Amino acid sequence: MTAITATSQKAPISSLATIRTKADLAGITLAIILTLAVIVPLLVVALWAFSEVWRYPHLLPQQFGLRFWNQTLSRDDVWDALGLSLRLSTVVVAVAAVICLPASYAFSRMRFFGRDTLFLSFLAAHAFPKFGLLVTIAAIFLRLDLIGTFWGVALIQLVNILMFMIWIPVAAFQAIDKRMEEAARDVGAGPLRVFWSITLPQAAPTIIAALLLSFVTTFYETDGAWLIGAPEIRTTPVLMIGFINNEMVIQYGAVLSVLLWVPSAIALIFARRFIGGDAFARGFGG
Amino acid sequence: MAVLKIENVSKIFQGGTTAVDDLSLEVSDGELVCLLGPSGSGKSTLLRMVGGFERPTQGKIFIDEADITDQWPERRPTAMVFQSHALWSHMNVFKNVAFGLRLRGLPAAEIRQNVEGVLEMVGLAGYGKRMIHQLSGGQQQRVALARSLVLEPKILLLDEPFASLDQHLRERLREEVRDIQQRLKITTLFVTHGQDEALSMADRIVVMRDGRTEQIGRPDAVYRKPLTPFVAGFIGTMNLVEGQVMRGAFTRAGIRVPLPVADGPATLAVRPEALDLIAAEPGQAQVHRITDFGTHGIVDLELSDGTRLKSMATQPNALRPGQGVDLVPRALTVYRESREIYRDVHD
Incomplete structure (x- = not known):
């Protein structure tokens, strides 16, 4: 047996x-x-x-050096674009947080007329060919004198990240055990105190993941920034595309491209160190 | 301490489901009352109404004569221990327990003293700095209890607090909780669907079914004198046999039990420990299976129509499967239309 x-x-x-x-x-x-x-x-x-000379048929550069880094970093337009990109991304993510976090909480905890339709509508910006949408919005912005302005670009980039900033926090709030909030009410906390001391800290890792994702997405966004911002507003990625398209020397575009890795690398390190992959997974319903 | 009074409370949820139906109950000062019933019987809804998490559709709830029916949970002198523990995983043990005291604006030194005192009481002295995920299920439940007790509530509400724990731990914790409850003399309402828990802990048991009380009584009374077939079947193991009373005797598939009740349909209820067996061939029933638990044995019997009964035997090895036996009930209750019509206790 x-x-x-x-x-x-x-x-x-x-x-x-x-x-x-x-x-x-x-x-x-x-x-x-x-x-x-x-x-x-x-x-x-x-x-x-990092190459100064790299000609065909050599597999690797014949000469390494920092000449093009010095030349790129000595340009005012590069520093202007970097500063603008950081300002723009920060403002867009902050505005999105102010609008979207309360909305996410409402979507996750309240029942109201048209809730599901409204919730799905945040997918709309990503459900159709984006360039068509951008051109339509650009036509509206033209009438509102928002073309070529900081706030014009900020608004278009806001549209771009609404989905992340609604859907991910909604999932985070929904994942919180309601009994935890009830337990806080039970020991004497009012609804606002419950939100501040229990709900928000519980949802924080996933919300920070959404903020990071939105920041990086906004920082690298080019279509909207170019269509609405050009020629006055030039973000770093738009400047990089200009370098790649218009400069004879490849290295300028390459240097700027490597520079652009920095924010996402910092964001990723931060995410790994403080949040953990499960927060991203929870945000997407995992 | 405190008296809890529930007066004609009903709860009808959206969609028309009646969870609690015109229920009244009074819990005396320092008493532990168990709400016992199957899933969907309304026991948790009733507890949540006392805690303030559900509003009664009708009726009133009083604590020490004060009407708390419309009070928010944070204003009520109650504290609840949840089935899922509902501990705040972003806080350590100390902060979990201290949260309520901080909301009351107590000085830090007093908070520390109270928290350490209650942690010691629940056997978690020195665990203050541990995070919740570093604790076992039993320890988490103790933290949940400490979080409630530290506020010195007038009414303690326990919502199936041991349901997620293993059998051994459950038995140990329920003894500890009962000890603490009796030491503090705290009025307690305890929801469970475990009859063992109710029988071992409660001063009184409220058996609920479909939002109504079936029986309220001391554990021994509920066990020995169940007022309805539902209570008889729900508390402990009970042989319930549907049959007919004709010419002064209950009959069903070869069983014949003389009864001084009027003719008509009836349900005969006999506990396994009150059903003696006498070897007889062919006998009223046949031994189907014998399970020896060491201290006693359970004999599964089969009537001629396939109905199964159980008998508790002190010497189960005296019988063998397939053997015929006659049934001799030492104590029995007879129900008709869900009401007791006759009770006979020989011993």
Whole structure:
């Protein structure tokens, strides 16, 4: 009896191990392909940024140096664009937080007429070809004298991140056990105190994840910034595209591109250190 | 301390579901009353109405004669221990317990003294700096209890607090909670669907069904003198046999029990421990299975129509499966139309 049980148990375990090995191999292969697809272009850009001479048919640059870094960083328009991008991203994310966080709480905890329709409407900006939407908005902005202004670009970028700033916090608020809030009421906290001391701290990791995602998205956004902001408002990515398109020397664009990695790298390090991947997963319903 | 009075309270949810139906109850000072019933019987809704998390559709709730029916939860002199513990995972143990005291604006030194005192009482002295995820399920439940007790509430509300714990821990914690409740003489309303919990902890048990009380009484009375077949079947193990009373005897598939009641349909209720067996061939029933628990055995019996009964035997090995037996009830209750019509207790 014992022997039969042992044999019948071994078979599924060994077959499970085989499946896992197969899955691991497939996973490793996929990871390698994805890594190559992501890393190789980045590596090429980084090599260009630090190369002074790189001619065909050489596989690697013939001469490395910081000449183009010095030249790029000595340009006023680069620093202006960097400052503008940081200001713009901060303002857009702050305004989005003020509007979207209370709205998210309402979506997650209240029942009102048209709730589901309104909630789905935040997908609209991402459900249709974006450029068509941008052109339509640009036509409206033209009449409102918002073209080429800081607030014009801020508004268009706000539209871009509404979905993240509504959907992710809604998921965060919905994931909180209502009993926790009731327990706080039970020991004497009013509704505002409950929100401040219990709900918000519980949802904070996921909300910070949404803020970071929105900040990085806004920082790198080009379509809206170019269509609404040009020619007066030039964010760093718009300037980079200009360098790539108009400059004969590839290195200017490459240097600016590497510079643009900095904010997302900081955001990612911050996210890994303080939030953890589960907050992102929770935000997307995981 | 405090007296809780629930007067003709009903709760009808949106959609028309009646969770609690015209229920009245008084819990005396220092008494522990268990609300016992199956899922959907309205016991948790009633507890939540006392805590202020649900508003009664009708009726009034009083604590020490003060009407609290329309008071917000934060204004009520009640404290609830939730089934899911509902501890705040972003705070450590000390902050969880101290939160309510801080809201009351107590000085830091007094808060520290009170929190440390209550943590010691629940057996968690020195655990203040631990985060919630570093605690076991039992320890988390103690923190939840400490968080409620530190506020010295007039009424303690326990909503299936041990449901998520394993059997061994559940038994230990319920003894500890009962000890603390009796030491503090705190008026307590306790929701459970576990009859063992209710029988071992309660001063009185309220058996609920479909939002109404089926029976209110001391645990021994509810166990020994169930007023309805529902209570008889819900508390402990009970043999409930539907049959007919004809010419002074209850009959069903070979059983015949003389009864001094009028003819008509009836339900016979006999506890396994009150059902003696006498070997007989062919007998009124056949032994189907014998389960030996060491201290006693449970004999599963089968009537000729397939109805199953249980009998508790002190010497189960004297019987064997397939053997015929006659049934001799030492104590029985007879119900008709869900009401008791006859009770006979020989011993």
